[in-house]
Amino acid sequence: MADTPSPTSPTPDTQRPALAPRRFRMVCAYDGTAYFGWQTQPGYTSIQETIEQVLAGIVKAPKVDIHSSGRTDHGVHAKGQVFHVDLVTRMTERSLKMALNANGRLPPDIRILSCREVSQDFHARFSAHGKEYRYYVWNTRILPPDKRLYNAHIVRPLDVEAMRRAMQYFVGKHDFAAFSANPNRPIESTVREIYAFTVTKRGSQICFRVQGSGFLYKMVRSMVGFLLRVGAGQEKPESVADLLSPGTVRTARVPSAPAAGLFLWRVWYA
Amino acid sequence: MADTPSPTSPTPDTQRPALAPRRFRMVCAYDGTAYFGWQTQPGYTSIQETIEQVLAGIVKAPKVDIHSSGRTDHGVHAKGQVFHVDLVTRMTERSLKMALNANGRLPPDIRILSCREVSQDFHARFSAHGKEYRYYVWNTRILPPDKRLYNAHIVRPLDVEAMRRAMQYFVGKHDFAAFSANPNRPIESTVREIYAFTVTKRGSQICFRVQGSGFLYKMVRSMVGFLLRVGAGQEKPESVADLLSPGTVRTARVPSAPAAGLFLWRVWYA
Numbered sequence: 001m002a003d004t005p006s007p008t009s010p011t012p013d014t015q016r017p018a019l020a021p022r023r024f025r026m027v028c029a030y031d032g033t034a035y036f037g038w039q040t041q042p043g044y045t046s047i048q049e050t051i052e053q054v055l056a057g058i059v060k061a062p063k064v065d066i067h068s069s070g071r072t073d074h075g076v077h078a079k080g081q082v083f084h085v086d087l088v089t090r091m092t093e094r095s096l097k098m099a100l101n102a103n104g105r106l107p108p109d110i111r112i113l114s115c116r117e118v119s120q121d122f123h124a125r126f127s128a129h130g131k132e133y134r135y136y137v138w139n140t141r142i143l144p145p146d147k148r149l150y151n152a153h154i155v156r157p158l159d160v161e162a163m164r165r166a167m168q169y170f171v172g173k174h175d176f177a178a179f180s181a182n183p184n185r186p187i188e189s190t191v192r193e194i195y196a197f198t199v200t201k202r203g204s205q206i207c208f209r210v211q212g213s214g215f216l217y218k219m220v221r222s223m224v225g226f227l228l229r230v231g232a233g234q235e236k237p238e239s240v241a242d243l244l245s246p247g248t249v250r251t252a253r254v255p256s257a258p259a260a261g262l263f264l265w266r267v268w269y270a
Numbered sequence: 271m272a273d274t275p276s277p278t279s280p281t282p283d284t285q286r287p288a289l290a291p292r293r294f295r296m297v298c299a300y301d302g303t304a305y306f307g308w309q310t311q312p313g314y315t316s317i318q319e320t321i322e323q324v325l326a327g328i329v330k331a332p333k334v335d336i337h338s339s340g341r342t343d344h345g346v347h348a349k350g351q352v353f354h355v356d357l358v359t360r361m362t363e364r365s366l367k368m369a370l371n372a373n374g375r376l377p378p379d380i381r382i383l384s385c386r387e388v389s390q391d392f393h394a395r396f397s398a399h400g401k402e403y404r405y406y407v408w409n410t411r412i413l414p415p416d417k418r419l420y421n422a423h424i425v426r427p428l429d430v431e432a433m434r435r436a437m438q439y440f441v442g443k444h445d446f447a448a449f450s451a452n453p454n455r456p457i458e459s460t461v462r463e464i465y466a467f468t469v470t471k472r473g474s475q476i477c478f479r480v481q482g483s484g485f486l487y488k489m490v491r492s493m494v495g496f497l498l499r500v501g502a503g504q505e506k507p508e509s510v511a512d513l514l515s516p517g518t519v520r521t522a523r524v525p526s527a528p529a530a531g532l533f534l535w536r537v538w539y540a
Contacts, residue, residue, distance in 0.1 A: 031415035109415045145301035145379045
């Protein structure tokens with residue numbers, strides 16, 4: 001009768017040692033078209049909430065909280081968003097990933113690319129060392145229907161060389177206050193470091209790639225928005241330097257490029 | 271008083287000579303995801319009906335009939351579908367095309383790529399000399415969200431060389447009865463000619479290209495469906511020859527590949 005609780009032991013429920021939560025680091029890709037951005041907001045469908053609800057169903061928890069490397073806006077896509085989550089489960093990394101991607105679980109516009117158990121000191125946001133974003137522009141008169149969800153459409157022919165000259169000013173450590181739309185939240189510092197910024201053109205598609213230590217709210221779309229004005233001949237490449245000088249605030253010269261062209265490409269860690 | 275109708279003339283409405291209808295040949299591209307196929311069907315949104323309604327609004331006609339090179343099924347895309355239409359209008363080719371593509375007219379998942387006035391003996395279907403279709407497959411474990419609308423997803427690694435051997439049997443004039451799903455309509459002949467059939471792989475994407483004189487209902491998806499079975503090792507390449515022998519009817523060995531991977535690529539004329 002070894003399985004019968006002894007009178008001195010607590011209630012049977014606590015007989016089995018409670019499982020400690022395990023931390024998982026997951027990489028996900030999504031098509032942001034149908035979502036109101038990453039972050040959960042009452043009344044809107046978010047990517048975060050969609051993943052949390054599916055995960056809760058899989059591990060049979062009433063609620064699950066996931067923590068991403070950062071938000072993405074309404075309509076912005078990701079090829080390699082990273083989040084961590086603490087789960088009380090005996091499932092393996094592989095079975096968790098497969099369960100999330102299974103039919104009837106996550107919708108096909110969200111996919112889990114990898115799942116790895118990590119130590120409790122890993123944090124998707126605070127442990128991140130840098131991020132890469134890519135921004136795609138379709139630069140012809142007519143935007144092909146199958147490209148419309150993943151490219152901004154600019155009819156006017158863009159001067160790639162002028163944009164290339166302009167983007168060099170962004171590289172390095174600068175105050176990006178003029179390239180951020182602050183949605184009413186205090187920011188400690190608007191200084192960020194850009195490691196690399198390149199632009200390539202292949203056929204009708206222009207691809208901007210930017211890597212940096214971190215990015216302010218709407219910073220990538222603001223930088224690209226200004227570069228597109230440079231490419232259209234409405235601004236000089238050197239004007240970037242003025243806008244990066246300390247104390248400069250956001251002006252109408254810095255529009256946000258449309259969400260559809262933007263992909264959070266990857267997040268890297270030590 | 272030259273403008274006053276004389277008593278002997280008919281009603282003022284017929285004073286101005288009625289404009290003769292002009293025939294236009296248009297090339298269009300569409301993302302078929304949101305449509306119930308090309309052809310108008312009561313209760314469903316079709317590409318044909320969408321274009322007809324916008325065109326009627328532009329030329330201020332109560333109704334406009336467009337005639338395509340052929341139908342495409344629910345969820346199938348086009349890069350170069352061709353249709354003709356007779357319009358009573360003074361608009362130029364260019365202004366018609368621009369009006370159709372303008373904001374608030376055609377939705378962004380349908381674009382008019384070209385518009386050209388043609389003689390009355392041009393017919394988008396009967397004048398066509400051949401067509402090219404392309405079929406895209408994403409062949410990895412996980413289908414990236416931004417590829418899901420324009421590729422079929424096959425997890426099992428496909429043997430491209432085996433599919434290449436199999437597709438050679440399709441080239442030439444054959445009875446394709448086994449590769450057509452007949453939706454209860456009589457077909458005069460199930461003989462068609464395939465001019466070329468190729469397959470290429472780039473990264474995770476496999477692209478089938480097929481050119482022919484014409485195609486039976488679901489013929490491309492049926493051929494690709496069988497090729498995918500060959501690629502997965504479930505059928506031998508030589509089996510195509512058996513299925514093309516006269517009198518062979520469709521069997522469960524010939525499944526239709528999913529609609530999402532299929533594009534009507536172009537239609538050519540003399």
